[in-house]
Amino acid sequence: MTDGIAQGREDGMPLGPRGRHRFFRWLNRPRRLVRLSAGQRRRFILVVGNTIVTSGAIILQVSARGNLVVWTLALIAVSLITGILAIGTEWLISEGAEKKASEDRRAGWPDSRVVDGAAPLSLELPPADEQFVGRRLQLDQLRDMLRRTANDGRGAPVLALYGMGGVGKTSLAVQFAEEVRSEYPGGVLHLSLSAGGTSGLDAPDPATALGRLLAALGVRAGEVPPEEEARRRLYFDRLVGRRVLVVLDDAKSAAQVRPLLARVRGCATVITSRRPLGLLEAVPFTVGGLDDDSLRELLIRHVGARRVEEEPDAARQIIRACGGLPLALRLVAARLAADGHRTLAELADRLSLDEFRSGDVRVRDAIEVSYAELSARSRQAFRLLTLFPSISLREWAPAPLLDIPVADALEVMEDLVEAQLLERAARGGSNGTEYRFHALVREYAEERLAAEETPEDQRVALARLGGAFLALAEYAEHLTDPTVPRHGRDGGALPSSAEHWHVDDPALLRYAEYGPTRWLLGDCRRLGRMVERTHEAELWDLCWELSVVLARVLETVYTVWNRWDDVLRNGLDAAARRGDRRAESIIQQGYGVLRHYQDRFDEAEQHFTIALRLCREIGHRPGEAYTLRWIGRGHYFAGRFAAAVHELEQALELSRALGNKLAEARVLRDLCEAYAGLRRFTDAEEAIRAALALFEGDAVDQGADWDVRQPAEAARARRDLGVLLNRRYKFAEAEQQLTSAVDTLTELGHWYWRASAVFDLAMLRLRQHRPIEAEALMWQSFDTFNDSGYRYWTAVVARRLAMLRLEQGRVEEAVELMMPVLETFQHLGLGLWESYTLRVLAWARREEGRLDVADQHLEDAAALAERYQDPWGLMRVHWMQASVWMAQGRTTDAVRLYRDAAATAARYEEPWQEAEILADLAKALRATGDRAAAARAEAEAKEAAASFEMQQAGTSRRMRRGWRRWRSRTMVRSRRRA
Template identity: 30%
Template sequence: MLVVAWSAAAAIAAVLGALNSPPPWAIGVGAAVGAVGSVLSVRVNTLLEHDPALSPAGSARPTVHQLPPVVAHFTGREVLLREVRELAMGRASFPWLGSRRPGRGEASRPRILTLWGRGGVGKTALAIRLGHDVAPGFPDGQIYVDLRGAPGSLPRSPTDVLEMLLRDLGADAASIPDNLDDRARTFRTRTSGLRLLIILDNAQSEEHVRYLLPGTSTALTIVTSRSPLPGLDGSVPVEVGILEHDQAVALLGKLAGAGRVAAEAEAATDIVRSCGLLPLAVRIAGARLAARPGWSLARFAQRLADQQRRLGELETGGLDVRASISLGVNAQSPAVRRAFQLLALCDAPSFSTRPLQAALDIPAQEAEQVMEQLVEAQLLEFMNHDPFGEPRYRYHDLVRDYAAERLAIEVAEEDRRAALSRIVSLCLHQAGQAEQLLAPGAYRPPMRTPPWTPPSVIGVDLAPVDALARFATEYEFQVCAVRAALAAGMSAPAAELAGRLVAYQDAHALWSDWERLQQSVLEACRRDGDEIGEAVTLADLGLLHRLQGRLEQAESEGHHALDLFARAGEHAATASCLANLGWLYRVRGEHERARAHLRRALAVAEEHGVARTRGWSLQMLADLEIDGGNPQAALHLLDQSRQVFEETGDRRGLGWTFRIMGDAHRKQGDDGCALRRYEESSTIMEEFGDRRGAARNLGAIGALHQRMGRPQQALTCYAESLEVFRDLGDRQWQARTLEALIELHEETGQAELAESRRTELTGLMSSLTRVSQGPLPSRRL
């Protein structure tokens, strides 16, 4: 009778569903049949429950409500919580909650939801909060089990967990099978058709969870794990990341006091940044502040800023960031733990696989596999692929602190130095390739750092421009490698690497990096008595300070470098030093002295085959001829410079030659030819990302337009070039461009604009005078 009534109700429901407006009699018949079916269903269930032949002993199903309370200071996660809640509930009510038809989106509700992320990120708190939010949709019970699968813990076995679950669901102990498979089948039978919410916290792996899943679509299982558990069929993984900045500050305020945090907002920002926005770390920081009402946030922020003591500060009661990280690390094999530590040698914000390959002296494929293991263990983060398909990784800040701490304790100094030497050697190879692309034909003293030959190489051959773009992704790591070498007392490798970065820093006007690194290297070389390293560094600093207009300092450094090179017998290295001094004297207006140094530089370059210095010396001598009113002689010298750069493939040097050719043609009055040369030069500068060179060309084109009676075009060029020089911090060329703008505004009768620019120039000249200890050198725009 039940089957007949059910079938009739289903048939009538189908007819009603097909009709836009069913007649009253049809609705009445459908309701009557449905009512009969419901009565029969209740009667049959009653009979079954009281029939000892059909109902096993102990089959009563008590409702369980095991969710722990929501964390009192649960903060933020509003967007993530809303999205996960909607995902868990299918964005509509369920068909099994009533007799109506399914709502839109119900079929999309997952049976398993995996919340995954690193230790301390708040997965458990989020799962419990989510459980409370969706609990009304699961009236047959809410179950919570801590599987204790976090690294370093003794995980609960699925066999034991199933016994506990079956007892919670009303099974008699005597009826629970001993075998794991039998227990899993019994669990699926018991939960069939039940509207259950099950939270399996701290799952270790897919196998840890697989036997604990109900066999019904009416239940929802929320799993938390450090891994996304990709092998868990039907699971929807949701990554739980660190907090947003405002959420972290709000959490700190809930624990330490909102008024206290608001009163020291800047210090609060520093604290949560030192915590890496990790919820566990912010909780500990807040708890420590709450227990010490007399502490200022600024004082605590200073303590956390010390990288070597930060992890020690983030510990209170049973909460400990160091312990949380160590659980994941200690669960790895010795080889993976060693890799985790050695990657901290250079304290870099991000890195490719190559440094690990060098540190461990292993093939590329093996290094990639180790990196992936570290990512799966939540000890590294995969960031992205660079434009050439190579993956890049990073530590979370606190994880990096822990890696550096264990590196110092567990890896012998000899092994650290050997690994760092291989990393620096790799960086020297990469920086040397970039230098050859930016400055082919340049001279550097012979390498003193032993080369490292990788067992296998990652990557493919790239065009020069693409190779430089790839090097740009490695540049920050290279800077960190210099600092690491200095910290390890390896002054010679540090000096060699810093020197090979100069071509890239020059092309991209990275003057702050250039100066900071070279000054540190200079101190180390002097401390260690490394005269070659000292000479090279002084020469590079002399070039930088000449570009910055610090001419007296550049002159002193240049002459000191010449003396050291002469003492060491490094005559070829003196060529670029002499050329830089010649250019310095030319800028200062000492033309005869400039010419003498440039001719000496040219002679040394020709004698020792230093092609690049030969090309540059010819350029500078041509510039002197233009200043002296001899543009034709300048063009003759520039044609020789062009040939040198074409023979060596130095396109950037060729770009600067074209730039000065434009000046010569402009001096001759051949404006069309001058414009073509400037545009050719600009194309090359843009090709190499040389914004300073491109801006210099733009200013020259502006001057050309101004002379040709095109004030609007000139104004546009000057304004654009001035913006670039401001962005690069090139105050000399800001000043020269402002001088040109003042002249243009005066010519066009814009007195107010001219005065405004003059005020800006006065302030800039004051700062330049303090830096160079003299007036702004004369220089043609």
């Protein structure tokens, strides 16, 4: 307080002149009535009146004693006296107020709003923002919080709005205060706690802020005590009996704001600040950015709907660049509105942090204020975190970047969150809390990095960060597959030259320890970008070692990213610069796996061939076994089943010799498919049951994460077993295995293999004569593969859907599905699948009556089947071609093809197929006039059908009826075709 204000007592009453009698000071007490609010004065008058009336009633009861006339006269007299006293009291109050104002004018006292000699002060709310958009949900949430807190027993709510600079905290607080103003008849006070606020004054300390609030509440300057504590008590005294809403804008600390809280029942306080203040009294509310629709509406209000509609792409680009900050959009929009000839695209193409300004207002200033308030360590972390290889930041990231203990990293991240320079992206999980930069804040951090960190400092920090990633990745890989030793460890196949950061630090390794497979899946993108960054920084050892880890786990994580080409190319270059042939072989294997899953099977085989040569040259037998397995898989997908079996059997022999049970189980699973392609179903079943026993038993030691990976590996084996059992007509067990596989893969989120298992379950439903369920399952699988861009599987499923359409008589739809399928298989160079597709397309052309076209398709299909040495596929082609020749009148040639097809079916022990072919053969023989041969063929057909029905003796009655109906329909169709 200044010298012009008299010293006051603790209760805020001014002392009288020295020597005045106590009696006169007592007479001055009624002047307190002047300071009462209207409601308080009414209550005072009501109390006085009730007291007089009650006293009069008692007197009447004592004195009247039943005299009605005396009692009535006394009652009238008491009522008149009560009314006169009430009127007199109100007159006294009014007269006192006028007298006080007159005395103030005569004494020349300053206006009651003048504090410390300043100009008259108004703490009225600033005008509500005319461009306020969105936030309806937040306003409703704040109203609910206010009502809930007011009714929880405290009665004086405190709401604290936190958010980064420019997010619109003040606008939201002012809009909210305007909406609830009617609930606070005592008034709404707005006080800026930052320099240059709405009052135009400097940032106040608590005592000064209390003085301003007291002045706004009607306290004269001479009655404001100098001590902060006395001002605080007087502030509370002035709030008693009023309903006042106090808005404290841009608070800096809890110490600054705590004495100003309107902690009086009926009042409320709203605080805005950039960082959490740690106020236990406050209910926190985070103010986030505006959604894109609200920002678009704000842009339209500034520049007009026409300009936004004419350039929708540029408008979206501007909105995305603002990142939800209304201040950023307003600054850009103000520049566009000021220059009507400037297009949105011209500004959108050059948007950077410096473009978000208008006049002397800049987004940069809001970020700089927060940055300047950080500690030196947090500022350095803020700069170096831009080296992290993703927008989403791990909570341990500051540790290697600053070379501090991992335990201190979370404290640094939370400090940046409190400063509103980072935001929490996700919580929980083995990876801890994730954080994220706002786009404009990240740009500012990158500027600070370039200005305050030398290139060498950045390179050293990046090396530590890459070393941390390498330590985590190797540890996660080792936990998922203990047969792969960690680099640099005793017995390791790859001696490490790269610097590992805290390679044995439990505080760091715990992030990968509790879920290594999930860690690899979640961080593979970051690992890939670390490879690219270390290559740019010429950290060759780090680059190739990270690439090796990624190449070895590519079978697990290949579906997660689409930039593996760059990663593997950089890793291969770094390995070549270091002359590490073992690393080159592993990265070539990774390339092969990638090309395989890209359906580029010829390129995959080239990479695997190089990897196999390198492994044999350096004598690395585990790598040789792994490469042989993948070469065998490539042969299988290309339809070269015999070659696939040859390579896979070599891989199995090597894996068993090395004692690698996991590799053995995986090779057995692949062998099952290759054996089935050769119709060696007994060998196939033995292989897949052996693989399943390994996956589900204790023979395969997979360490800490086997409880996660084992169900996935076992589910894939059950899926393969279910497919095999379906082909062998063992439907009950097939359904059990396939349903279990689908459920497990769904639970684990392995969508790729789940889609494959769903398709195989659909094929089972077809054989169970449940076509509606089968079609629904097929479309599920098709949508998954098609949306993910897997052309091979998309084409496989679409081909089967086309066959279903043909069986339903919907020929045009079938052809529409088949044409892109044929183009896909031709483009991928999968000749065997092209043969299968041509056969189905010939079926459609036959149904259309285009027999010549159908015959040509079948000739092409037969040539491909012979080239790929697929006798079963050739049998199916000949069977259909015979029906076409019958329709063309080439009966003798058709009989020859029917005989060849029936012999092939018998050789492969397929009695149902054999029975159908023999039935068609009998019709053809009858058409030639050879009735005896036709009778023999019919007898053989019945014998084959009986054999099949004996095999199906264990199936349900419904299944057997279904097979009979299917046989009947097949024979009818055959007669019609004939």
